Amino acid sequence: GSQSSHITCCVAAITSPVMEDTQELLTEVPLETSKSSWSWKILGSLAALATLTVGVYSFSNQGRPEATIANPMDLVQDWEEIPGIDKVVEHAKTLELKQPLRNLNDLFYESQPEELPWIRTECVIDVIQGAAYLGQAVVFLYKAIKYDGIRCPDNSPAGCAASIAGFITSVTWIASYLSFAANACGAAVNSGALCIGDWTALMANFGEMATVGAAVKEDCDFNKDWLAILKITGTDDTGPGWKQFVPAGASPTVETVQKVDALRTADRNRAFDLTQCVVADVTNAAAYIVRAILQIRSAASACPEPRACAINIMNIISSFAWISQFTS
Numbered sequence: 001g002s003q004s005s006h007i008t009c010c011v012a013a014i015t016s017p018v019m020e021d022t023q024e025l026l027t028e029v030p031l032e033t034s035k036s037s038w039s040w041k042i043l044g045s046l047a048a049l050a051t052l053t054v055g056v057y058s059f060s061n062q063g064r065p066e067a068t069i070a071n072p073m074d075l076v077q078d079w080e081e082i083p084g085i086d087k088v089v090e091h092a093k094t095l096e097l098k099q100p101l102r103n104l105n106d107l108f109y110e111s112q113p114e115e116l117p118w119i120r121t122e123c124v125i126d127v128i129q130g131a132a133y134l135g136q137a138v139v140f141l142y143k144a145i146k147y148d149g150i151r152c153p154d155n156s157p158a159g160c161a162a163s164i165a166g167f168i169t170s171v172t173w174i175a176s177y178l179s180f181a182a183n184a185c186g187a188a189v190n191s192g193a194l195c196i197g198d199w200t201a202l203m204a205n206f207g208e209m210a211t212v213g214a215a216v217k218e219d220c221d222f223n224k225d226w227l228a229i230l231k232i233t234g235t236d237d238t239g240p241g242w243k244q245f246v247p248a249g250a251s252p253t254v255e256t257v258q259k260v261d262a263l264r265t266a267d268r269n270r271a272f273d274l275t276q277c278v279v280a281d282v283t284n285a286a287a288y289i290v291r292a293i294l295q296i297r298s299a300a301s302a303c304p305e306p307r308a309c310a311i312n313i314m315n316i317i318s319s320f321a322w323i324s325q326f327t328s
Contacts, residue, residue: 108188119184122294126181129287130174135279137170142272148265162215169207176200285326292319 105111109119143163144152150159179197183190299312 110187118294118297121290123181123184125287125290125294126177126184129284130177130181132280132283132287133170133173133177135275137167137174139272139276139280140164140166140170146265147269147272158214158217162211165207165211165214169204169211172200172204172207176204281326285323288319288322288326292316292323295319 103111109116140163143150144160144167147163149155150163152160152163176197179193179200182193183197186193295312295315299309299316303309303312
């Protein structure tokens with residue numbers, strides 16, 4: 001019993017200071033500080049755990065890249081297993097396209113056997129009209145240099161302007177039709193040639209306005225004495241400039257030479273007029289008849305598309321206007 005009481009006294013002596021220290025610690029440390037410390041410890045532990053997890057995952061897959069990359073064919077098979085995908089596909093099949101899908105083969109004329117003869121016809125017409133305007137350019141050049149009545153610059157300023165503008169316009173039309181021929185006569189659509197043909201055609205149309213604007217003053221003056229202008233009639237006996245250097249005794253011979261020279265000039269002018277008639281006017285009129293047929297067919301097939309339809313209709317009207325001009 002005395003031994004037991006001695007142990008109890010010792011334990012009480014030891015625990016009493018500890019209890020006092022504990023009570024003082026509990027009294028000195030506030031409750032908020034304790035809770036805040038535990039919160040930071042918990043957050044730090046979670047962050048360390050997340051970092052450790054990411055590191056372990058990356059290290060475990062470092063040597064096996066094929067395990068982390070899905071097979072593309074597996075992805076294709078996966079979308080087919082999406083619930084309801086069959087209805088989506090069926091609905092997509094019923095949708096109408098605003099424009100038909102283009103195929104690369106459509107650019108090659110051989111892929112359209114039914115259109116090939118019409119395209120080759122356009123090729124022939126383009127070449128023919130290019131040659132016709134070449135002849136017209138030669139005629140206008142001659143008229144600007146040698147043709148009585150519209151020769152530059154001493155006969156008529158308006159006639160001179162019409163001849164020069166006609167020559168430049170004809171050259172521009174040659175470039176335009178050769179560009180169109182490069183597209184229609186080739187094996188496939190040539191966008192560059194079409195672009196050049198359109199721009200040169202625009203320039204040629206402006207040239208036509210200049211030519212017609214200059215020529216209308218002369219052509220629409222119905223009171224002019226063309227026989228006097230062409231020196232077929234009249235009282236102008238001055239003759240050519242070289243006549244004054246001929247001796248007086250040779251006068252009958254000089255008059256004969258002058259008449260022969262005038263006759264040859266008239267024949268040459270008539271030959272160029274016939275060339276203008278046959279090579280330029282008749283050929284272009286016939287070519288525009290064929291071109292109008294091609295444009296009517298193209299308009300009939302392209303009219304569901306408003307822009308292409310409008311372009312083709314204006315081309316048809318233009319072709320008939322050209323036919324009336326060259327026929328006149």
